[in-house]
Amino acid sequence: MSILVVGSVAFDALQTPFGKVDRCIGGSATYFSVASSFFTEVDLVAVVGDDFTDEHLAVFKGRNVNLDGLERVPGEKTFFWSGEYGFDLNVAKTRDTQLNVFAGFRPKLHQRHRSPDVLFLANIQPELQMEVLEQCRRPRLVALDTMNLWIATAKEALTRIISKVDLVVINEAEVRQFTEEANLVKGARRILALGPKTLVVKRGEYGVMMITKDAVFAAPAYPLENVFDPTGAGDTFAGGLLGYLASRSEITDRELRRGIVFGGVLASFTVEKFSLDRLLEITLADVQERYQDFRALTHFDDFDV
Amino acid sequence: MSILVVGSVAFDALQTPFGKVDRCIGGSATYFSVASSFFTEVDLVAVVGDDFTDEHLAVFKGRNVNLDGLERVPGEKTFFWSGEYGFDLNVAKTRDTQLNVFAGFRPKLHQRHRSPDVLFLANIQPELQMEVLEQCRRPRLVALDTMNLWIATAKEALTRIISKVDLVVINEAEVRQFTEEANLVKGARRILALGPKTLVVKRGEYGVMMITKDAVFAAPAYPLENVFDPTGAGDTFAGGLLGYLASRSEITDRELRRGIVFGGVLASFTVEKFSLDRLLEITLADVQERYQDFRALTHFDDFDV
Numbered sequence: 001m002s003i004l005v006v007g008s009v010a011f012d013a014l015q016t017p018f019g020k021v022d023r024c025i026g027g028s029a030t031y032f033s034v035a036s037s038f039f040t041e042v043d044l045v046a047v048v049g050d051d052f053t054d055e056h057l058a059v060f061k062g063r064n065v066n067l068d069g070l071e072r073v074p075g076e077k078t079f080f081w082s083g084e085y086g087f088d089l090n091v092a093k094t095r096d097t098q099l100n101v102f103a104g105f106r107p108k109l110h111q112r113h114r115s116p117d118v119l120f121l122a123n124i125q126p127e128l129q130m131e132v133l134e135q136c137r138r139p140r141l142v143a144l145d146t147m148n149l150w151i152a153t154a155k156e157a158l159t160r161i162i163s164k165v166d167l168v169v170i171n172e173a174e175v176r177q178f179t180e181e182a183n184l185v186k187g188a189r190r191i192l193a194l195g196p197k198t199l200v201v202k203r204g205e206y207g208v209m210m211i212t213k214d215a216v217f218a219a220p221a222y223p224l225e226n227v228f229d230p231t232g233a234g235d236t237f238a239g240g241l242l243g244y245l246a247s248r249s250e251i252t253d254r255e256l257r258r259g260i261v262f263g264g265v266l267a268s269f270t271v272e273k274f275s276l277d278r279l280l281e282i283t284l285a286d287v288q289e290r291y292q293d294f295r296a297l298t299h300f301d302d303f304d305v
Numbered sequence: 306m307s308i309l310v311v312g313s314v315a316f317d318a319l320q321t322p323f324g325k326v327d328r329c330i331g332g333s334a335t336y337f338s339v340a341s342s343f344f345t346e347v348d349l350v351a352v353v354g355d356d357f358t359d360e361h362l363a364v365f366k367g368r369n370v371n372l373d374g375l376e377r378v379p380g381e382k383t384f385f386w387s388g389e390y391g392f393d394l395n396v397a398k399t400r401d402t403q404l405n406v407f408a409g410f411r412p413k414l415h416q417r418h419r420s421p422d423v424l425f426l427a428n429i430q431p432e433l434q435m436e437v438l439e440q441c442r443r444p445r446l447v448a449l450d451t452m453n454l455w456i457a458t459a460k461e462a463l464t465r466i467i468s469k470v471d472l473v474v475i476n477e478a479e480v481r482q483f484t485e486e487a488n489l490v491k492g493a494r495r496i497l498a499l500g501p502k503t504l505v506v507k508r509g510e511y512g513v514m515m516i517t518k519d520a521v522f523a524a525p526a527y528p529l530e531n532v533f534d535p536t537g538a539g540d541t542f543a544g545g546l547l548g549y550l551a552s553r554s555e556i557t558d559r560e561l562r563r564g565i566v567f568g569g570v571l572a573s574f575t576v577e578k579f580s581l582d583r584l585l586e587i588t589l590a591d592v593q594e595r596y597q598d599f600r601a602l603t604h605f606d607d608f609d610v
Contacts, residue, residue, distance in 0.1 A: 017487070088487075182392035182393075183531070183532065184528070185528050185529065185530045186530050205489075206508065206511035207511075207525065209525070209528060216602055217605070218512075218526075218602055219603070219605070220511075220512065220523035220525060223490050223521050224488075224490065225488060225490045225494075226488070254605075254606055257604070257605035258606060258608055260605075262608070291608055297522065298523060298603055298605075300522070300524070300559075300565075300566050300600075301559055302600065303563055303567070303593065
């Protein structure tokens with residue numbers, strides 16, 4: 001089974017209380033691809049400038065990431081984001097965004113990308129997410145991520161694409177912003193009423209809640225003594241979740257829960273170092289070991305009173 | 306096995322986005338006693354004025370709460386707290402505090418209260434918590450709660466009493482305030498280094514994290530579509546946890562985890578109505594049923610990849 005992701009490949013400048021880097025590799029589709037490639041083959045569709053060299057492409061090397069859909073536009077510069085975090089690592093402050101080549105991104109899928117098993121529409125304009133979906137033969141599972149900007153500026157288009165997907169990955173604050181409902185469970189049910197079968201709500205250091213018509217699943221985040229840089233945690237989480245699901249023959253409540261835990265485990269590695277540095281060091285065995293730690297973290301017995 | 310709690314019995318005025326009450330029963334020891342009485346016998350030590358009538362005492366009626374240690378002082382008024390919540394129900398805004406009879410509270414334990422099996426020092430001045438502890442023959446388990454005020458104004462005394470107890474129940478923000486450490490796990494370890502064996506960190510709607518020398522346990526809060534009034538949730542949680550532990554022959558990691566879940570379950574009922582209204586309606590069977598819901602909420606299988 002394979003997964004297709006459409007999103008950004010970027011350069012980031014990052015500052016956290018623990019250090020800074022002036023230029024490192026970032027982008028939603030980058031984190032997503034590397035994370036999901038632990039479980040499945042990934043087709044990456046994105047655009048970069050010619051400042052994104054073969055050396056930078058090395059992050060994908062030796063992984064199950066197919067780069068046929070990664071367009072490199074001569075004479076253009078790659079999408080650049082500069083962000084800063086204070087001690088509250090849940091909140092990023094954007095210092096600079098330079099869309100560069102990404103400003104004209106209108107993804108045209110190759111013929112061979114039009115029948116993905118799982119499609120992930122990373123956080124890009126909702127209109128582009130719709131264009132991508134319309135180019136595909138109906139995948140087994142379609143998921144999207146979004147952000148506060150599109151809720152504020154493109155809510156109608158966002159509502160349309162949400163109504164077409166199976167699974168939405170979204171921040172807690174975005175659920176409240178989108179639905180204007182303070183209660184998270186009620187807000188989540190309103191989004192489900194638009195069409196998706198599954199809502200996965202990211203709560204930063206507090207973990208994840210999944211809400212479907214029939215069930216609610218809540219998982220804490222893996223508690224870390226050293227959180228270095230939260231950039232990419234959400235995209236890594238989505239990559240782990242969707243990559244895991246793409247590797248399964250059926251997408252059930254049971255598999256969704258496992259996928260959420262794998263996503264959380266992968267995200268917990270990402271935040272331990274800048275950029276993709278930690279994610280690139282680990283093996284599937286490391287991921288499986290932390291999955292077991294996660295079981296110990298959350299386990300409690302039935303009562304006997 | 307029995308539990309002794311020393312804390313406040315009070316009147317509250319509450320306003321939430323969902324309604325208001327001008328005067329209802331509150332107080333840390335009140336919520337704690339009612340919650341722990343689901344599991345064990347409770348001795349309540351507190352002080353009220355003569356405006357706290359037999360009618361108000363009815364909240365304890367038919368429960369395992371012994372009121373011998375509840376002093377009623379003629380001519381005095383009961384502790385009064387007035388608080389307000391916005392849509393972010395995690396944050397209470399205090400509108401008024403009238404200590405009244407509580408200002409002169411210097412708990413003197415009856416002889417028959419001096420050998421409790423479990424002692425809970427609810428949120429009162431750390432000096433008073435120490436005085437109570439010094440009056441007791443060493444209990445099997447001593448736990449305390451505290452608040453930002455004492456961290457700011459009585460940190461030395463608070464540090465002394467923390468070093469004497471087995472278990473600390475504390476808010477996430479208070480861990481950071483007390484230790485001046487942004488990372489919660491590191492902050493928790495610093496408090497453990499003072500002496501307690503177990504730290505239970507309350508995270509409001511995000512649940513609870515328990516940290517001991519050997520283990521970390523994280524549990525989400527029970528997701529509710531209707532959170533009406535969060536007042537007393539923390540004291541109810543502590544009451545469920547400690548009441549459950551008092552009922553067990555051994556206090557192990559396994560029992561601590563079960564106790565935390567029972568505490569969370571009881572707190573999830575408390576917030577569904579004003580004051581103790583919901584807590585007074587439910588039975589142990591309701592609590593056990595929601596414990597099972599909580600298992601379904603958090604369950605995930607081992608992986609098979």
